[in-house]
Amino acid sequence: MFMEKVSLEPSIMYNVTELNTVASGEEGESTFGKMSYLQPMDTRQYLYCLKPKPEYAEKAGVIKGVTVIGKLDIVWKTNLGERGRLQTSQLQRMAPGYGDIRLSLETIPDTVNLEEPFDIICKITNCSERTMDLVLEMCNTRSVHWCGVSGRQLGKVGPSAFLSLPLKLLSSVQGLQCISGLRLTDTFLKRTYEYDDIAQVCVVCPFLNES
Incomplete structure (x- = not known):
């Protein structure tokens, strides 16, 4: 047919x-x-x-x-x-399940320079039916290092509400590197949500490009 x-x-x-x-x-x-x-x-x-x-x-x-x-x-x-x-x-x-909290990336560069800080913007959405009081922790990996204060309060996020979170980090290793090490803790329930392999970014050495 x-x-x-x-x-x-x-x-x-x-x-x-x-x-x-x-x-x-x-x-x-x-x-x-x-x-x-x-x-x-x-x-x-x-x-x-x-x-x-x-x-x-x-x-x-x-x-x-x-x-x-x-x-x-x-x-x-x-x-x-x-x-x-x-x-x-x-x-x-x-529909795909995201648990109580969904973390997604709003902006991230495709390519960054080795050992130079770059910016990303994360979007945190409360997918539960209760209000959360969130604390952000940032854990360094072997190749990716976070710039800023870990353990800071993000405040209360209502059901189905979201917030945009600008963050800064740098990589000490060339190549395609995974962004990992974000932790969100809901102080109301004392529950921690771990986010690893959020995205990948290509890290290049600017000195090699100049030569």
Whole structure:
């Protein structure tokens, strides 16, 4: 059969990007070739990237657990030219869990110089249903060193609220280095959350570039 159309219609909470084409000149070409035929007993996978819309992404509890992501619309033709169509019911998937606190990076440089401080901005989101009083601790690793005061108070963060946290660090080793060693402690419950391998940054030696 000839696969005329396979698309994902997202729910109101998501934007979708189709990942079933490759760049070829000005227009994208299907990863399955110019003629999208599906032979008997063949299996094919279609990929889509779903991202929460900004108004929902800021509400940590809205997309928690099982959520409706959208429905598939499939149109095909048989070898005799007969047309068929299948539209699924709303598909449900489990949204990624982040625990009580989600830590993500808002900004980070791709490349930094060896032993020179650089800045990142972390976003801390309270995904729980209670207010937290947070304390930040920074632990150095073999190659990455934090600049600043460890053990400082970040204050209270309400349910589904977030705060942006600018931080400074430097690397003493060249190459692709992992940013690790952040610890957040909720003083209300005396519970500590550890964040390692947050991101990677390429560390280069500026003197080698000049030569």
